[in-house]
Amino acid sequence: MGYSHLFNSLRSLKVPTTRLHKCFGVTKRAAYSVLANTSEARVHVGINDLSVGSEYEGFQVKSIQEVQDLALTAVRLSHLKTGADYLHIAREDSNNVFCVGFRTTPKDSTGVSHILEHTVLCGSKQYPGRDPFFKMLNRSLSTFMNAMTGPDYTIYPFSSQNSKDFKNLLSVYLDAVFYPQLRELDFLQEGWRLENENPLSQETPLQFKGVVFNEMKGAFSDASYGLNQHVMRNLLPSHTYGNCSGGDPPKILDLTWQQLKDFHAKHYHPSNSRFYTYGNMPLKEHLQFINQNYLKSFEKIAPSEEVPNEKRWSQPRRINIEAREDPFATNPEKQTSAVVSYALSDINDLYETFVLQILGELLTGGPNSPFYHNLLEPNIGTGYSPVTGFDSHTKDTTFTIGLQGIHSKDVDKVLGIIRSTFEEVARTGFPAERIEAVLHSIELAVKHQTSNFGLSMAMNLTPLWNHGSDPVEALYINSKVEKFRQNLHENPDYLKNKVRQYFIDNTHQLVAVMQPDKEFETKLEQEEKSILEAKCQSLSEEDKTLIFAKNQELIAMQNNVNDTECLPTLQLSDISTQAERVQLDTVKLLGVPVQVAVQPTNGITYFHGVLNTSGLPEKLKIHLPLFCMAATKMGAGDMDYRQLDQQIEHKTGGLSFGLHLTEGPGSVQSYEQGIAFSSHCLDRNLPDMFQLWQSIFNRLRLVDENRLETLIRNLVGDLGNSLTHSGHHFAMTHAGSSLTPTAHLKELDEGVTYIRRVKAIAETNQFEPLLECMHEIAKHVLVKNNMRCALNMTADSQEEATKHLEAVQRTHYVLPVPVNFTSKVVPGAPYLSSDFAPLRVLAGIMSSKFLHPEIREKGGAYGGGAAASATGLFSFYSYRDPKSLETVDTFDRAVEWALKANYNEEAIKEAKLRVFQKIDAPTPPSGKGMRLFLSHISDEQFAAQRQQLIDVTKDDLVRVCQDYLRQPAVHGVTIIGPPNDITTRDPSWNVEFS
Numbered sequence: 001m002g003y004s005h006l007f008n009s010l011r012s013l014k015v016p017t018t019r020l021h022k023c024f025g026v027t028k029r030a031a032y033s034v035l036a037n038t039s040e041a042r043v044h045v046g047i048n049d050l051s052v053g054s055e056y057e058g059f060q061v062k063s064i065q066e067v068q069d070l071a072l073t074a075v076r077l078s079h080l081k082t083g084a085d086y087l088h089i090a091r092e093d094s095n096n097v098f099c100v101g102f103r104t105t106p107k108d109s110t111g112v113s114h115i116l117e118h119t120v121l122c123g124s125k126q127y128p129g130r131d132p133f134f135k136m137l138n139r140s141l142s143t144f145m146n147a148m149t150g151p152d153y154t155i156y157p158f159s160s161q162n163s164k165d166f167k168n169l170l171s172v173y174l175d176a177v178f179y180p181q182l183r184e185l186d187f188l189q190e191g192w193r194l195e196n197e198n199p200l201s202q203e204t205p206l207q208f209k210g211v212v213f214n215e216m217k218g219a220f221s222d223a224s225y226g227l228n229q230h231v232m233r234n235l236l237p238s239h240t241y242g243n244c245s246g247g248d249p250p251k252i253l254d255l256t257w258q259q260l261k262d263f264h265a266k267h268y269h270p271s272n273s274r275f276y277t278y279g280n281m282p283l284k285e286h287l288q289f290i291n292q293n294y295l296k297s298f299e300k301i302a303p304s305e306e307v308p309n310e311k312r313w314s315q316p317r318r319i320n321i322e323a324r325e326d327p328f329a330t331n332p333e334k335q336t337s338a339v340v341s342y343a344l345s346d347i348n349d350l351y352e353t354f355v356l357q358i359l360g361e362l363l364t365g366g367p368n369s370p371f372y373h374n375l376l377e378p379n380i381g382t383g384y385s386p387v388t389g390f391d392s393h394t395k396d397t398t399f400t401i402g403l404q405g406i407h408s409k410d411v412d413k414v415l416g417i418i419r420s421t422f423e424e425v426a427r428t429g430f431p432a433e434r435i436e437a438v439l440h441s442i443e444l445a446v447k448h449q450t451s452n453f454g455l456s457m458a459m460n461l462t463p464l465w466n467h468g469s470d471p472v473e474a475l476y477i478n479s480k481v482e483k484f485r486q487n488l489h490e491n492p493d494y495l496k497n498k499v500r501q502y503f504i505d506n507t508h509q510l511v512a513v514m515q516p517d518k519e520f521e522t523k524l525e526q527e528e529k530s531i532l533e534a535k536c537q538s539l540s541e542e543d544k545t546l547i548f549a550k551n552q553e554l555i556a557m558q559n560n561v562n563d564t565e566c567l568p569t570l571q572l573s574d575i576s577t578q579a580e581r582v583q584l585d586t587v588k589l590l591g592v593p594v595q596v597a598v599q600p601t602n603g604i605t606y607f608h609g610v611l612n613t614s615g616l617p618e619k620l621k622i623h624l625p626l627f628c629m630a631a632t633k634m635g636a637g638d639m640d641y642r643q644l645d646q647q648i649e650h651k652t653g654g655l656s657f658g659l660h661l662t663e664g665p666g667s668v669q670s671y672e673q674g675i676a677f678s679s680h681c682l683d684r685n686l687p688d689m690f691q692l693w694q695s696i697f698n699r700l701r702l703v704d705e706n707r708l709e710t711l712i713r714n715l716v717g718d719l720g721n722s723l724t725h726s727g728h729h730f731a732m733t734h735a736g737s738s739l740t741p742t743a744h745l746k747e748l749d750e751g752v753t754y755i756r757r758v759k760a761i762a763e764t765n766q767f768e769p770l771l772e773c774m775h776e777i778a779k780h781v782l783v784k785n786n787m788r789c790a791l792n793m794t795a796d797s798q799e800e801a802t803k804h805l806e807a808v809q810r811t812h813y814v815l816p817v818p819v820n821f822t823s824k825v826v827p828g829a830p831y832l833s834s835d836f837a838p839l840r841v842l843a844g845i846m847s848s849k850f851l852h853p854e855i856r857e858k859g860g861a862y863g864g865g866a867a868a869s870a871t872g873l874f875s876f877y878s879y880r881d882p883k884s885l886e887t888v889d890t891f892d893r894a895v896e897w898a899l900k901a902n903y904n905e906e907a908i909k910e911a912k913l914r915v916f917q918k919i920d921a922p923t924p925p926s927g928k929g930m931r932l933f934l935s936h937i938s939d940e941q942f943a944a945q946r947q948q949l950i951d952v953t954k955d956d957l958v959r960v961c962q963d964y965l966r967q968p969a970v971h972g973v974t975i976i977g978p979p980n981d982i983t984t985r986d987p988s989w990n991v992e993f994s
C-alpha cells in the first residue's frame with residue numbers, strides 16, 4: 001500500500017553536503033567526536049605538552065595511549081607522594097566528568113560504607129554549612145551529580161559543561177570526601193536514631209528513624225533486590241561480598257558513630273583513591289587543583305586490602321529464601337523463583353570477561369537464544385528472574401539464570417531445563433549468524449554517541465580498575481573482537497568448550513529458591529520491634545532524656561536556615577543567553593512529511609516516526625500499549641518472530657514502537673496521540689533497516705497465540721517489579737489522572753490501571769480476542785496518511801477524555817510494602833503560558849527549601865519534592881517514605897510556606913539554576929530536532945522560555961502560587977503503600993487492593 005515506495009525514497013534521501021559546515025557553525029556542542037571517522041586525527045584536547053615519565057604538580061605520567069575506536073586519548077598518572085591513581089580521558093566533548101572512587105570493603109552488614117557515602121555529603125571543613133551537596137544542586141549547571149556505593153567501592157561522580165561550575169563542584173566534592181565533618185547529628189540523621197513518635201514530646205514511645213535505614217527497608221521490599229543480595233552473599237561468602245554493603249536494616253541498628261569515623265579514616269585516603277577526569281578541559285588545571293588543595297597534605301598509607309578470589313567449591317550448594325507475597329502475581333500459586341548462579345572468571349582477565357559477556361548474550365538474549373526457547377517459551381513462569389545474566393562487578397565474575405513466577409512444584413523441572421540446556425549448547429554450539437548479530441551490536445554500540453559517554457565510561461571502568469586492572473586496556477574493544485574471531489576461526493569448538501568449562505564442569509554453583517511467606521512482613525516487624533524493646537529496656541530515664549535532647553538538637557539544626565554563603569555558586573550571567581538552534585529541513589516524500597537534521601552522527605542513521613492514532617475507535621485505543629509492546633516481536637512478512645528478531649539484531653540497534661502522547665504547547669486540553677517508532681543502524685545497513693520497517697508496516701504477522709501469551713506473561717512480571725521499584729511515578733501518574741485529558745490517557749496506558757488491565761488479561765488465559773483487536777489496530781493505524789518521519793544522519797548517508805474530570809480524587813493503593821510513595825497533583829500551566837516559567841521556578845524553590853528538609857531530613861523518607869511539567873500539571877511527591885498522610889499535609893504546608901515568600905533572591909537564583917540544569921542538558925546528534933518533532937516546541941519558543949525563566953521575580957512566584965496552588969478547583973492525591981487505618985475508615989478515600 002505504497003510503503004515500499006516511501007521507504008525506498010527515504011533510503012535514497014541525500015542532503016547537500018555544504019550543509020555540514022553551516023551546521024557546525026551554529027552547534028555549540030559540535031563536540032560529539034566527528035573525529036571517530038578520521039583515524040589519523042589524534043585527540044590532544046587539553047593535554048598538548050604532556051610526555052611519559054615527566055612530572056606535573058606532584059603527579060608522574062605513566063602512559064599516554066590513543067584509542068582510535070573511541071576517538072580519545074587516555075593518560076595514566078600516579079601521585080608520587082600518596083600513590084593516588086589517576087586516569088584522564090582527553091576527548092572532544094564538552095560534557096566534562098569528574099569521579100573519585102575508593103575501595104571500600106565492609107566486613108559486616110551495618111551499611112557502614114553506604115551511610116558514610118551519605119554523611120560525607122552533609123558538611124566539610126571548607127563548607128561546614130549543612131548539606132553542601134544538596135545545596136550545590138541549586139547552585140550549579142551540572143548535568144549529573146551523585147554518589148554511589150557498590151559492593152566493594154564507593155564513587156562520587158559529577159559532570160558539567162561549564163568550566164567555572166566544574167571547578168566549583170570539584171572543590172565541594174574533594175572537600176567532602178577528604179575533610180568531611182561527620183558530626184554525630186549527621187550520623188543520626190542519615191544512619192539511624194531513636195526518636196519519640198512525636199519528636200516534641202518525650203512521653204511518646206521511641207521508634208527507629210534514619211534516611212539509610214528507611215532507604216534499605218524500601219530496597220528490601222523489592223523482592224528482586226532481596227534475591228540479588230542473597231545470591232551474591234551466598235555465592236561469594238568468604239570476604240566482603242558475604243555482607244550487604246547497602247545495609248541490612250536490623251544490622252544497621254548495630255552501627256556506631258565511632259565505627260563510621262574509623263571506616264572513613266581507613267578507606268577515604270588518597271593512597272586508596274582513584275581519580276578520573278574526562279572531556280575537553282585542560283588536564284593540568286585539574287592536577288594543580290587536586291594536588292595543591294588536597295593530595296599534597298597527605299602522607300602515604302597502605303591502601304585498603306585487596307579482595308581475594310573466592311576459593312572454589314567441590315560441591316554445588318543450595319539455599320532457600322523467603323520473600324514478601326507478590327500482590328501482582330496473576331496466579332497466587334505461582335510466586336516462586338528458582339535460579340542457578342555460577343562463579344566464573346577473574347575480573348582482571350579482561351579478554352575472558354569480554355568473551356563471557358558475548359556468551360551471556362548468546363545464551364539468554366532474544367527469542368533465538370537457547371534459554372529463551374527452552375525456559376521462557378513453555379510459559380512455566382512469568383519470565384527470566386531479574387537477576388539473570390552475566391555480571392562483572394565483583395572480583396569473580398558471575399552468571400545467573402532462572403525463572404520467576406513459577407509454581408513451587410516446578411522448581412526441579414526448571415533446574416532440569418537449565419542443566420539440559422547447557423548440555424545441549426555444549427553439544428551444538430551457537431549458529432554463526434547469531435554470533436555475527438552479537439558482534440554487530442558491539443560495533444554499533446561503540447559508534448553510538450550518547451550525551452553521557454564520559455559518565456558511563458567512569459561507571460563501567462570502576463569495578464575492574466578497583467581490582468587493579470589497567471582501565472585503558474578495557475577500552476580497546478576492536479582488538480578484542482579480532483582476537484575473538486581468531487579464536488573462533490582456529491577452534492570451531494571454542495564456545496562449546498567455554499560452556500562446558502564454566503557451566504557443566506563448574507562445581508562452584510549455587511541454587512537459590514525464593515518462596516513467598518505470608519508472615520514475611522510480620523516477621524520483619526517483629527524483629528524490629530524486639531530490637532527496639534531490647535534497646536529501650538537498657539535505657540535509663542537519664543538516657544531517654546539525653547536522646548530527647550539530642551533529637552531537639554537535630555530538629556534545631558534541621559530548622560536552621562543555614563548560610564550557604566561559603567559555597568561557590570554560578571550567577572545567572574553564567575548561563576548562555578543564546579539557545580542552540582538546530583538547522584532542520586522538511587521535505588515531502590510521497591505525501592509524508594520528513595524532517596531532516598544533518599549531524600555528526602559517526603556513521604549511524606537515526607530514524608524516527610510518529611503515527612497519528614486519533615481516528616482509532618475507542619474500544620481499540622485501550623489496547624494500543626499492548627499493540628506497541630508486541631508489534632516488532634510477532635514476526636512480519638515471510639519471517640516468524642525468531643527470524644525477524646535475528647534480522648533486527650543483525651542489521652539495526654533495535655526497532656522500537658511506543659506510545660506517543662504530547663500536549664499542545666499552548667493548551668493542556670489539546671494533544672497529539674499516536675505511536676512513536678524509531679530505530680538506528682550503521683549507514684551501510686540503511687536499505688536493510690527500511691526493508692524491515694516495510695515488512696512490519698505491510699505484513700505484520702499477528703497469528704501466534706502462544707507467542708503473545710509469552711510476551712504478556714513476561715510483561716506482567718516486569719510491571720510488578722517496576723511498581724515496587726519506582727512507585728512514586730505510578731503515584732504521580734494516578735494522582736494527576738483526573739485533571740487533564742492527557743493525564744487521564746497516561747494513567748490508562750502506563751499507570752496502575754494499565755498494570756491491572758494487563759494482569760486481568762493474563763488471568764483469563766484467553767489471548768485470541770486480544771490478537772483480533774491488534775489486527776484491527778494494525779489495519780487502522782499502519783497507514784501512510786497517518787505518518788510523519790524524521791531522520792538524523794550525516795551528509796553522506798480531548799472532549800472525550802475530559803468527561804472523566806472529578807473535583808477531588810483520593811486513592812490509596814494498598815501494597816504490602818513497609819514504605820509509601822505519595823503524590824498530590826493539581827492543574828498547572830501549559831508550555832507556552834507565561835505562567836509556566838514561574839511555576840517551574842516555584843517547584844524548584846519548594847523542593848529545595850521546604851519539601852526536601854521536611855520530607856527527607858525530618859521525615860526520614862528517601863526523597864521528596866515538587867515538579868511543574870509541560871503536561872500542564874504541578875505535582876508533589878515523596879519516595880520510600882515512612883509516612884503517608886502526614887506527607888500529604890506537608891504538601892499543603894508547602895503552599896502556605898511559598899505564599900509567605902520568606903526566602904531571598906539567592907534562593908530564587910538557585911531555583912532557576914536548577915531548572916536550567918535540566919533544560920540545557922546536552923543533546924547527542926541523534927536527538928537534535930526531537931523537541932520540535934515530538935513535542936512541537938520550536939527553537940524560538942524554547943529560547944523565549946529560557947528568557948522567561950531568567951526574568952521570573954518573587955512577585956511572579958507568589959502570584960502563580962496563589963492562582964494555581966492555593967485552592968485548586970480540582971486535585972488528585974494517591975498513596976501507594978501499606979494499609980492504613982485512616983484511609984480505611986475515611987469514606988472520602990478510595991482504597992484499592994491489588
Ligand SMILES: [Zn+2]
Pocket residue numbers: 114118212215
Ligand atoms: Zn543511599
